[in-house]
Amino acid sequence: MENEVVSRNFIEQIIDNDIEDGHCKKVITRFPPEPNGYLHIGHAKSILLNYGLSQKYHGQFNLRFDDTNPTKEKEEFVESIKSDVEWLGAKWHGDVLFASSYFTQMYEAAVKLIKKGKAYVCDLTPEQIREYRGTLTQPGKESPYRNRSVEENLELFENMKNGVYEDGAKVLRAKIDMASPNINMRDPIIYRVAHITHHRTGDTWCIYPMYDFAHPIEDAIEGVSHSICTLEFEDHRPLYDWVVKELEYENPPKQIEFAKLYLNNVVTGKRYIKKLVEDGIVDGWDDPRLVSIAALRRRGFTPESIKMFVDLVGVTKSQGAVEYPMLEYCIREDLKQKASRMMAVLDPVKLIIDNYPEGQVEYMEVPNNQENPELGTRKVPFTKELYIEREDFMEEPPKKYFRLFPGNEVRLMNAYFVTCVDYKKDANGNITEIHCTYDPQTKGGNFAGRKVKGTIHWVSVSEGVNVEARLYENIVDEEKGVYDEETGEINLNPNSLKVVKNCYVEPALAKANAQDKFQFVRNGYFCADVKDSIEGKPVFNRIVSLKSSFKLPV
RNA sequence: UGGGCUUUCGCCAAAUGGUAAGGCACUGGAUUCUGAUUCCAGCAUUCUGGGGGUUCGAGUCCCUCAAGCCCAGCCA
Numbered sequence A: 001m002e003n004e005v006v007s008r009n010f011i012e013q014i015i016d017n018d019i020e021d022g023h024c025k026k027v028i029t030r031f032p033p034e035p036n037g038y039l040h041i042g043h044a045k046s047i048l049l050n051y052g053l054s055q056k057y058h059g060q061f062n063l064r065f066d067d068t069n070p071t072k073e074k075e076e077f078v079e080s081i082k083s084d085v086e087w088l089g090a091k092w093h094g095d096v097l098f099a100s101s102y103f104t105q106m107y108e109a110a111v112k113l114i115k116k117g118k119a120y121v122c123d124l125t126p127e128q129i130r131e132y133r134g135t136l137t138q139p140g141k142e143s144p145y146r147n148r149s150v151e152e153n154l155e156l157f158e159n160m161k162n163g164v165y166e167d168g169a170k171v172l173r174a175k176i177d178m179a180s181p182n183i184n185m186r187d188p189i190i191y192r193v194a195h196i197t198h199h200r201t202g203d204t205w206c207i208y209p210m211y212d213f214a215h216p217i218e219d220a221i222e223g224v225s226h227s228i229c230t231l232e233f234e235d236h237r238p239l240y241d242w243v244v245k246e247l248e249y250e251n252p253p254k255q256i257e258f259a260k261l262y263l264n265n266v267v268t269g270k271r272y273i274k275k276l277v278e279d280g281i282v283d284g285w286d287d288p289r290l291v292s293i294a295a296l297r298r299r300g301f302t303p304e305s306i307k308m309f310v311d312l313v314g315v316t317k318s319q320g321a322v323e324y325p326m327l328e329y330c331i332r333e334d335l336k337q338k339a340s341r342m343m344a345v346l347d348p349v350k351l352i353i354d355n356y357p358e359g360q361v362e363y364m365e366v367p368n369n370q371e372n373p374e375l376g377t378r379k380v381p382f383t384k385e386l387y388i389e390r391e392d393f394m395e396e397p398p399k400k401y402f403r404l405f406p407g408n409e410v411r412l413m414n415a416y417f418v419t420c421v422d423y424k425k426d427a428n429g430n431i432t433e434i435h436c437t438y439d440p441q442t443k444g445g446n447f448a449g450r451k452v453k454g455t456i457h458w459v460s461v462s463e464g465v466n467v468e469a470r471l472y473e474n475i476v477d478e479e480k481g482v483y484d485e486e487t488g489e490i491n492l493n494p495n496s497l498k499v500v501k502n503c504y505v506e507p508a509l510a511k512a513n514a515q516d517k518f519q520f521v522r523n524g525y526f527c528a529d530v531k532d533s534i535e536g537k538p539v540f541n542r543i544v545s546l547k548s549s550f551k552l553p554v
Numbered sequence B: 001u002g003g004g005c006u007u008u009c010g011c012c013a014a015a016u017g018g019u020a021a022g023g024c025a026c027u028g029g030a031u032u033c034u035g036a037u038u039c040c041a042g043c044a045u046u047c048u049g050g051g052g053g054u055u056c057g058a059g060u061c062c063c064u065c066a067a068g069c070c071c072a073g074c075c076a
Helices: A010-020 A041-056 A075-087 A099-115 A126-133 A150-161 A211-222 A231-246 A270-278 A293-299 A303-313 A324-338 A440-445 A507-511
Strands: A028-031 A060-065 A119-122 A171-174 A189-193 A207-209 A226-230 A254-258 A340-342 A348-353 A362-367 A377-382 A385-389 A409-412 A417-425 A431-439 A458-460 A465-472 A497-505 A517-520 A524-528 A539-544
Touching (some): A010 A041, A010 A226, A010 A254, A028 A041, A028 A211, A028 A226, A041 A060, A041 A226, A041 A293, A060 A099, A060 A211, A075 A293, A099 A119, A099 A150, A099 A171, A099 A207, A119 A150, A150 A189, A189 A211, A207 A211, A211 A226, A211 A231, A226 A231, A231 A254, A303 A324, A324 A517, A324 A524, A348 A497, A377 A458, A409 A440, A431 A440, A497 A507, A517 A539
Parallel strands (some): A028 A060, A226 A254, A340 A517, A465 A539
Antiparallel strands (some): A119 A171, A385 A458, A409 A417, A417 A431, A465 A497, A517 A524, A524 A539
């Protein structure tokens, strides 16, 4: 019985209090993306946080598209966002919701404010509005249109709705305080004119609500109890509360801000990614080197590993950046038991067993995962000629090198003990073949007679299959830092993608389907690529290498 | 030089005035048919950005200084 006390994060503490004092009867959270781009790992934190809270408190989680600005939004993105949220395992309540479904209610809410004398139509130009707003250190000044009568405002606002005015000619503003030290409270614009076709409402509207006005209304309509967003909205909370109060909602939602998830040495900025795509440096928004949800999925990360990661990172208000190895830890941890452990040689050199019968194929029965018997066993063909890793042989080994070298005996994993008797080199001094003898009584690799320090993996030359594998490094040059100080551009790592064409894998791997994940013994975890794998000819992306404490002395 | 927020080990993060959890990373060592995994040990010995104060007692309260992040879109 585990009696461990798990401390609650600050949001849970707020919710606990709200429940305790009766302010909150049902916890309703939401993930409110604008459909204007692809989701990345940072959004995963928000999704999982909001969904997790709804689960923990037996409440409800909504997926709502915040589509109040048709100039930036596309249907394409609502589809990709939906599939990303789904993939992460966050099940939203009922139908997908859209802010645009509430346009009528928002319009009515605006009318209500006008009637209360809390909003007015302003004719100032964008330049003038900026000027009147003041600066960070100086208060703003009031618009000359600020004291129009309720009747006039009502008429003007209706005209705005009816398309009487050009884009930018007039806006509706909340009447708050032009001298507020918080710039968001200096009579913020709550409605603008925009003659644009909306991806869902078409041409029904030519005025659209601004975020600060729309968002609290959306939350209130849906009965959201806790509206969780990121730190940059802290300054907006007084306005959020103002809207909710003036509109007199019964159970006003509460906005809570938390710190975004940043990864060290990782690029998430839209414009940078866009440039990488345009420059052909990556093959799309789902290039496995990126950290969009789609990219992580393609790379081979599992939803479980992402969940583990955000849980490990925690929820606070202090902004920081997590190190990438934490994410790597999570996927290794998740795949450790789940993935079959197969043999694949990434940098092959031929090993010939001189005393093994020519043409013979022996099938070795091997467990798919030593730590998880449920994964069963498979048969791996063994022959006279094999491929082994080039780095598993050295002519002149340093101390404590216990792989293959002249005169040394090692275990071929799951097969036999072999002893190196000879090797051949080409004119350039590269090893071309290694000759060994094997000991038949060591079959299967279990032999009580002798101990052997090294175990290496192998693939049969005649039975193995040639595939392509891709090895990744950070797309950013970590030595130089993410951004070039002068140009502001990304410092690219020229070695971020290594394509290995002559990778040899055991036959079972040829049958891998897209997204299947394996451990390639001693080489890391790999995932069959969704885009480039074809039937019988998978392409493997390395998700993450295995940890290694082995280093050659220098 | 206005306002808001943040500051606990290299990174993330607990501690809710009672004497600095945990994870990642790292370092040793044991086990091992993956130099993986697993295991065991070490990793802020008066220390919580600095300096004051209150208190029997402060990372937690007060004052003050400093540093970092965010805000002047008819973006979200």
